[in-house]
Amino acid sequence: xxxxxxxxxxxxxxxxxxxxxxxxxxxxxxxxxxxxxxxxxxxxxxxxxxxxxxxxxxxxxxxxxxxxxxxxxxxxxxxxxxxxxxxxxxxxxxxxxxxxxxxxxxxxxxxx
Amino acid sequence: xxxxxxxxxxxxxxxxxxxxxxxxxxxxxxxxxxxxxxxxxxxxxxxxxxxxxxxxxxxxxxxxxxxxxxxxxxxxxxxxxxxxxxxxxxxxxxxxxxxxxxxxxxxxxxx
Numbered sequence: 001x002x003x004x005x006x007x008x009x010x011x012x013x014x015x016x017x018x019x020x021x022x023x024x025x026x027x028x029x030x031x032x033x034x035x036x037x038x039x040x041x042x043x044x045x046x047x048x049x050x051x052x053x054x055x056x057x058x059x060x061x062x063x064x065x066x067x068x069x070x071x072x073x074x075x076x077x078x079x080x081x082x083x084x085x086x087x088x089x090x091x092x093x094x095x096x097x098x099x100x101x102x103x104x105x106x107x108x109x110x111x112x
Numbered sequence: 113x114x115x116x117x118x119x120x121x122x123x124x125x126x127x128x129x130x131x132x133x134x135x136x137x138x139x140x141x142x143x144x145x146x147x148x149x150x151x152x153x154x155x156x157x158x159x160x161x162x163x164x165x166x167x168x169x170x171x172x173x174x175x176x177x178x179x180x181x182x183x184x185x186x187x188x189x190x191x192x193x194x195x196x197x198x199x200x201x202x203x204x205x206x207x208x209x210x211x212x213x214x215x216x217x218x219x220x221x222x223x
Contacts, residue, residue, distance in 0.1 A: 032210045043116075043202055043214030044155065051209060090154055094210035098143050098162055102154040 002027040004091045006103035014111050019063075019078040021106045023091030026072065033074040034092040034100070035065055044090065050074060051096075061085070086110045118203050118215035126223050127193060133218045135186040135203030143167075144186040145212065146178060147202040155202055161186060193222045 007022040025031055032051045036044040048059025055067040065076045074091060091103040116137045125131050135144065143162045147155035160168035161180040175197075177189040186203055198221050204212040 034210060036212075041216075043204075043216045044212070045214070046211060049211060092210070096209055098145075098160045098167060098206070098208075099157065100210050100212060105152075105154050 002031055002093045002095055002101060004033075004093045004101060004103040006089075006091050006106050008106055009104065010107045010109065012109040012111060013081045015083055016080050019076070019081045019085065019108065021076040021089050021091075021108065023065075023074045023076065023103060024072050025074060025091075025093050027093060027095065029095060030069070031093045032096055033065075033067060034094075035059065035063070035074075035076050036090045036092060036102075038088045038090065038105075040087075047076070047089075081108075081110045083110050083112065116203055116205055116213050116215035118201075118218050120218055121216065122219050122221075124221045124223065125190065125193065127195075129193075130189070130191045132190065133188040133201055133203075133220070135188075135215060136184055137205040137213070138184055139205060139207070139213065140183075141205035141207050141213070142183070143206040143208065144180060145202075145204040145206070146186070146188050147204065149200040149202055149217070159188075190220070193220075195222050198222045 003026045005024045034049045035047040038044045048057045050057045050067045058064045094100045146158040149155045158172045159178040164180045175192045179187040200217045202217045204214045206212045
């Protein structure tokens, strides 16, 4: 069975600083990996996804993530945080089925 | 049209009431989902419909009853709920491969 682990339930950064949100996966076969963002009182929005091919994936709002098979990781980064990036971020995994498994989430706070 | 529309946005109901949550998408997606999300928790999968047939039921209590009248509509019928069922109920649609498009959710309060 597949699963994801998000290290750190809360991450705080200053505006303009690097954002790094960690995600490790467990899967017996190469999975499809996703990052979703949830702003307060809203649904989830897809930031980026990795299925096959290039391991560095660029998403919306300046975010990117790198699939590292050797480390079973799919960490999310952004070079410079903006106040509007404050939200809950979920890593998710599927084996190309209809069942998407979410991690426990990381709340990103951005301080001025 | 890239939206998933959920109604109502807020619902308050008693434990003896019967109510329904509705979801609509016009993106031609083949799969539609119901998730339940409690505060500060990730979404929990409840049901998945694929090509209008129920394909996944995550052992959800029978007081929750899903219905997919057609490829664009998904309902969640609620009956005899408990206060612990209070949560944000999220609908999503997908063309497949794990990419989900979520609605803004229906916030349910059970008194």
